[in-house]
Amino acid sequence: MIDVYYWPTPNGHKILIFLEESGLPYRIIPIDLSAGEQHSPAFVSISPSGKMPAIVDTEPADGEKPVAVFESGAILLYLAEKSGLFIPADLRRRSEVIEWLFWQVAGLGPAAGQYHHFSSVAGDRRIYAEDYFHDEVTRLCEVLDRRLGAIHFVVGDTYTIADMAMFPWVTFSKKKMQGLSAFPNLRRWEEEVRRRPATVQTYLIAAHLATERKH
Ligand SMILES: N[C@@H](CCC(=O)N[C@@H](CS)C(=O)NCC(=O)O)C(=O)O
Structure with a gap:
């Protein structure tokens, strides 16, 4: 399962687009930016800059503890590598x-x-x-x-x-x-x-x- 820390902004949409395209199971955890939820200690422990999007992969490929990723580009790359989708092998x-x-x-x-x-x-x-x-x-x-x-x-x-x-x-x-x-x-x-x-x-x-x- 991919937990997506998301709010409807362009950087947030990138991650939902990938998840909808790929069919990887995910759930959304809203981070309401207007309510300041990005500054909560729980969220900052996942995304140190207090910016969304971020994800937590609860079932990483190495079978070990969950992996947290912040920065939309790094998240897209992580998900592409995990699924083998939307990134060429060549x-x-x-x-x-x-x-x-x-x-x-x-x-x-x-x-x-x-x-x-x-x-x-x-x-x-x-x-x-x-x-x-x-x-x-x-x-x-x-x-x-x-x-x-x-x-x-x-x-x-x-x-x-x-x-x-x-x-x-x-x-x-x-x-x-x-x-x-x-x-x-x-x-x-x-x-x-x-x-x-x-x-x-x-x-x-x-x-x-x-x-x-x-x-
Ligand atoms: N470089 C980051 C930018 C993320 C970013 O700027 N997120 C904004 C919304 S699009 C945010 O969380 N803003 C909250 C704030 O600045 O307090 C990425 O690509 O993920």
Whole structure:
């Protein structure tokens, strides 16, 4: 069983997408960020930075005590290695998947997060930062758009954890990036990934959890 410490945000969605795609048994332990649950000592003992997502694998491959993993990229890699799914066995393609996974967690995710933050806050101080992160998100979308003009998924013909890491941030940024109209290949990919049954299910779970907690 995989216990997923989750709240409906782009980094959280990545993990549910993997679990829905793979069929690995899991249960969600909500970490309500607005209630500050990420700071509880119990959660910080799993995720030292007090950020979700995190997982605990209660049945690790070595048959020993549960394994806790934090950081969405590390979790995706752990789950892919555990299941043998969504990561190629071939040395070169595997290395490419890891490259793009790191590119997402170190580049697109933080830039899109900062862009969202600075474009949502009021006041004059936001202007420089908003422009800066808008330009950076645009540059990163151009990189991805170029790549997806030449290949179907982020790495070749098969859907991998690199796509799963990318999707929630691309779809989250879509509105602010004018529906991705300047990035036709990225838009084609976003529409296709959005329609996958596991993606649809993830966002249904997310919406349900968000409404449930409001009451
Ligand atoms: N690099 C981390 C980022 C995780 C992260 O920023 N999580 C946010 C939500 S998307 C969070 O838990 N924020 C709570 C807080 O900052 O107090 C990852 O990829 O997992």
